[in-house]
Amino acid sequence: MRAFINKIKDMSNRQHAFYVFITFCFIISIVFIYHNHSFYDKPIAKVTETSLLETTKTTDEHHNEDQLFTQHITAQLKNGEKKGKPIFLTNEYSSSGAYDHKFTVGKEVFVSIDKNTDKEGNLTGKITNVKRDKYIVIVAWIFIFTLLIIGKKQGQFTIISFIINILLLSYALDIYVNYTNTDSLLWISALLAILFTFTSLLFINGFNEKTYAAIVTTLFGTFFSLFIAHLAMWLTSENGLHYEEMQFLTRPYYLVFMAGLFIGSLGAVMDVAITMSSSIFELYERNHGISMKSLKKSGMDIGRDIMGTITNILFFAYLSGSIPMLILYLKNSSSLGYTLSMNLSLEIARALAGGIGVVLTIPISLYISIFFVNRKREKS
Amino acid sequence: MNVLLLLAIILFVLMIFIGGKKGIRSFFSLFLNFAVIVLTILFMLDPHINPVIITLIACVLISYINLLFVNQINSKTIIAFISTIVTIVILLLFINFITEITMIQGFGVEESEELAVFSLYVGVDFVKIAASVIIMSTIGAIMDVSISITTSVNEIFHHNRSLQKKDLFLSGLNIGRDILGTDTNTLFFAFFGSYLGLLIWVKDLSYSYGEIINSKIFSTEIVTILCAGIGIALIIPITSWISASYLVKTKQKS
Numbered sequence: 001m002r003a004f005i006n007k008i009k010d011m012s013n014r015q016h017a018f019y020v021f022i023t024f025c026f027i028i029s030i031v032f033i034y035h036n037h038s039f040y041d042k043p044i045a046k047v048t049e050t051s052l053l054e055t056t057k058t059t060d061e062h063h064n065e066d067q068l069f070t071q072h073i074t075a076q077l078k079n080g081e082k083k084g085k086p087i088f089l090t091n092e093y094s095s096s097g098a099y100d101h102k103f104t105v106g107k108e109v110f111v112s113i114d115k116n117t118d119k120e121g122n123l124t125g126k127i128t129n130v131k132r133d134k135y136i137v138i139v140a141w142i143f144i145f146t147l148l149i150i151g152k153k154q155g156q157f158t159i160i161s162f163i164i165n166i167l168l169l170s171y172a173l174d175i176y177v178n179y180t181n182t183d184s185l186l187w188i189s190a191l192l193a194i195l196f197t198f199t200s201l202l203f204i205n206g207f208n209e210k211t212y213a214a215i216v217t218t219l220f221g222t223f224f225s226l227f228i229a230h231l232a233m234w235l236t237s238e239n240g241l242h243y244e245e246m247q248f249l250t251r252p253y254y255l256v257f258m259a260g261l262f263i264g265s266l267g268a269v270m271d272v273a274i275t276m277s278s279s280i281f282e283l284y285e286r287n288h289g290i291s292m293k294s295l296k297k298s299g300m301d302i303g304r305d306i307m308g309t310i311t312n313i314l315f316f317a318y319l320s321g322s323i324p325m326l327i328l329y330l331k332n333s334s335s336l337g338y339t340l341s342m343n344l345s346l347e348i349a350r351a352l353a354g355g356i357g358v359v360l361t362i363p364i365s366l367y368i369s370i371f372f373v374n375r376k377r378e379k380s
Numbered sequence: 381m382n383v384l385l386l387l388a389i390i391l392f393v394l395m396i397f398i399g400g401k402k403g404i405r406s407f408f409s410l411f412l413n414f415a416v417i418v419l420t421i422l423f424m425l426d427p428h429i430n431p432v433i434i435t436l437i438a439c440v441l442i443s444y445i446n447l448l449f450v451n452q453i454n455s456k457t458i459i460a461f462i463s464t465i466v467t468i469v470i471l472l473l474f475i476n477f478i479t480e481i482t483m484i485q486g487f488g489v490e491e492s493e494e495l496a497v498f499s500l501y502v503g504v505d506f507v508k509i510a511a512s513v514i515i516m517s518t519i520g521a522i523m524d525v526s527i528s529i530t531t532s533v534n535e536i537f538h539h540n541r542s543l544q545k546k547d548l549f550l551s552g553l554n555i556g557r558d559i560l561g562t563d564t565n566t567l568f569f570a571f572f573g574s575y576l577g578l579l580i581w582v583k584d585l586s587y588s589y590g591e592i593i594n595s596k597i598f599s600t601e602i603v604t605i606l607c608a609g610i611g612i613a614l615i616i617p618i619t620s621w622i623s624a625s626y627l628v629k630t631k632q633k634s
Contacts, residue, residue: 155560349383
């Protein structure tokens, strides 16, 4: 306890203010998220009682066994004209829960209220969605606190640059959707990529030569890797890519895919660029007389070390999201080959293109960092 | 010719050209990782095995391949391996809880058209599968952080063998903090890239903020990003502590 108090005393006023501010935001947002029902137009109800009505076993045409349950739910309306009144709902769910949910007491749901009441004059209705906002906000706070406690200042910067990037992305997409024609997506994402590179790298590393070298590298690396991906797609006339797997399309699939590829590899390329340039500058700072040859050799060694792991980060991030869909396909008696090629072709293409970007960035980064080191050497 | 084949060949050539032998190993590890993912999915088809346990075994295999096979077995990689597993277990428990309360399993209303041809009552537990998806998307970054920290802490200890456990732990934390920003960035952008279609969709159909945050599809993506960040942060103190304790202990013995 005493250590804790001393720690608080040690903190500067600015830090103090920051922590007070964060705690304040935390409390306000939690209070708000628990009492925001009146801000929604759709009726919300809180489950107060559930009872299991019946259980049936099912077997589908692919011999998958599952259990279906019907539950009666009594819930209390939390907003709208009928606030406070009970509503009776019926919910069907399965033990696998691919598309349905089991509700327990205390859960909040969006409902549609039937026009006519039942014989006893009670309100009835259907569940349309789950109210997830409070859980999302709580997870977001766990994220923020974990990053602040473990990452301290760097954690703070990570959160701030993350928020700025989300705002940039959202704003750019607003402009795209509202003001420009469909084809401009690639231009907008190129512009976004440049902005992202500046905000992220400057935030993580500050204004110095390392960062400038990394920014130049990132821009070259991303554009090169995109060019190679584009060339490969053109040469093979996109044979083997199943665009039909793309979900949520309101725009031409090719544009969305290329723009996604662009932004997706950007982070990995930045990671390589900043790691390489920091290490090369570090080597120079430690020994100003270091020869060009040994700088190159050490730089390549570092590149070799990070190449595999960073490609892996991309690989897992892209491929894992398809697991539920793959399971559904396979459970519906699709063959393994068909399932994989239908669902993973775009993800694998993205991961490979990202990997190419990562590997290409290593030599680019090496030479650009050395160029900046030499410039610094001449100055001093 | 197939695009994927051509891209794979380009990547292979570049990796050999730049990475030499290590490049070949890195490229092969991608294939092995892919094989592990496919195997994991095949095991998940059996409704009698708990998907969380399958995920855990898959994570052990993946860490083995990427830490011990690619970088070869030595005290550094073994520490990174143990730290990764410890973090994964903690994270898996946390994420399993989160997927249960947020009900983000399976598929959303937006996908209903596509799902019409499928039978959805297939018997596997999609809540647990949702948890395993999140873990699997993060494991690459978690391994990256742990191997970087163990390598650097080892290096620091070799230069100055009089360092105490606490000093080593603190320098581990410092190194971790430096990678925290870049690694979360890598993941964030990878996710942004793959969700781009969804983001444009949401804007095109002018979803309100309330609809966005409560929709299953979107909250799944948000929870994945947030949990990935939590995982990357969590591995930092765990790896630093394990490497610091190990190094100090082995010094006392010798």
